[in-house]
Amino acid sequence: MSESHDGEHVHPESGEELSLYARRAQAIEALLVEKGVCSTGEVDRMMNMVESRSPSDGAKVVAHAWSDPEFKARLLADPRSALTEIGYSLPDTTPHLAVVENTEQVHHMVVCTLCSCYPRALLGRPPDWYKSFAYRSRAVVDPRGVMREFGLELADSVEVQVLDSTADLRYLVLPRRPTGTENLSEAELAKLVSRDCMIGVTDPHVPEGVAAS
Amino acid sequence: MAQSNKYRTGDQVKVRVDSPSHHYRTPTYIQGKTGVVVAICGRYRNPESLGHGGDGMPEQLLYRVAFAQNSVWDRYQGPSGDKILVDIYEHWLDPVGV
Numbered sequence: 550m551s552e553s554h555d556g557e558h559v560h561p562e563s564g565e566e567l568s569l570y571a572r573r574a575q576a577i578e579a580l581l582v583e584k585g586v587c588s589t590g591e592v593d594r595m596m597n598m599v600e601s602r603s604p605s606d607g608a609k610v611v612a613h614a615w616s617d618p619e620f621k622a623r624l625l626a627d628p629r630s631a632l633t634e635i636g637y638s639l640p641d642t643t644p645h646l647a648v649v650e651n652t653e654q655v656h657h658m659v660v661c662t663l664c665s666c667y668p669r670a671l672l673g674r675p676p677d678w679y680k681s682f683a684y685r686s687r688a689v690v691d692p693r694g695v696m697r698e699f700g701l702e703l704a705d706s707v708e709v710q711v712l713d714s715t716a717d718l719r720y721l722v723l724p725r726r727p728t729g730t731e732n733l734s735e736a737e738l739a740k741l742v743s744r745d746c747m748i749g750v751t752d753p754h755v756p757e758g759v760a761a762s
Numbered sequence: 763m764a765q766s767n768k769y770r771t772g773d774q775v776k777v778r779v780d781s782p783s784h785h786y787r788t789p790t791y792i793q794g795k796t797g798v799v800v801a802i803c804g805r806y807r808n809p810e811s812l813g814h815g816g817d818g819m820p821e822q823l824l825y826r827v828a829f830a831q832n833s834v835w836d837r838y839q840g841p842s843g844d845k846i847l848v849d850i851y852e853h854w855l856d857p858v859g860v
Contacts, residue, residue, distance in 0.1 A: 645803075645804070647803075662789050662791070663787060663789060689791065689834075689846055690835055690838075691839060691840075692840070692844070693839070693840045693844075694839070705840075705841045706841075708841075708843040708844060708845065709831075709840060709844040709845070710828070710844075710845045710846075710847055711831075711844075711845070711846045711847065712847045713789065713792075713846060713847065713848045713849070714849065715787045715788070715789060715848055715849050715850070716787050716803075716806065716809070716824050716849035716850070716851065717803070717804075717806040717809075717824060717849070718803055718824075718826075718849055
């Protein structure tokens with residue numbers, strides 16, 4: 550390990566003492582760079598990309614898919630190239646994205662029981678609860694109970710499919726377009742799409758007065 | 763690599779029970795359970811090698827396998843149609859009923 554990353558040298562009185570995990574991350578990054586596995590530039594580019602993405606990016610993608618059935622078909626079949634069409638190019642270094650569509654018959658919900666795999670390249674960083682042991686265990690054992698806590702009560706006739714992203718794919722849920730939104734513009738539709746409904750723990754929420762009667 | 767898929771969509775598979783001392787990505791709760799292949803996700807470098815500085819070769823086929831929730835959890839509360847879908851590498855799967 551390089552001397553410059555030795556956490557022992559940080560002075561507590563400076564108020565800048567790094568946590569154990571921050572120091573560990575720095576040490577690992579320094580080692581990876583030292584061994585030529587990646588460059589600091591690559592690390593910075595990935596960090597900048599993740600930090601620049603947020604659920605509003607995912608919401609735009611969902612709203613576009615709702616408005617354009619042909620785009621939706623391409624998004625489900627080949628997310629990476631469909632996203633490129635609308636200006637979201639995912640770097641080759643990011644894990645493959647899979648988009649799963651909620652329908653009247655099937656509702657998807659995403660979890661990573663092993664760690665915190667999440668479509669960061671599109672949605673940015675996951676919420677803290679997504680990474681919690683409570684969510685990671687309850688999402689697989691009692692998904693309907695979790696959804697109830699997010700305000701979604703699904704009928705028994707709807708099949709719940711929980712996706713455990715254990716490996717090389719990251720999942721984005723394409724929620725159902727709410728009824729009564731036929732006259733909304735794409736920008737208005739995007740406002741209905743929350744981060745949580747792209748994880749699948751709930752459905753898009755339509756505020757009073759927005760949907761056509 | 764001309765290696766062909768061992769399983770096809772619709773095939774029943776059983777997850778191996780193992781706890782190797784190295785990094786692996788097959789959750790314990792799904793080990794020993796029987797499910798159905800619902801998608802073939804492609805070939806990826808083996809995380810069990812990548813996790814320890816290896817090159818991840820040869821690549822492993824990754825399958826999306828669906829399990830009935832009530833076959834995974836004894837006291838599952840939801841309807842019998844509910845499923846859990848887990849991405850599992852080929853070398854963790856055994857054929858069923860062949």
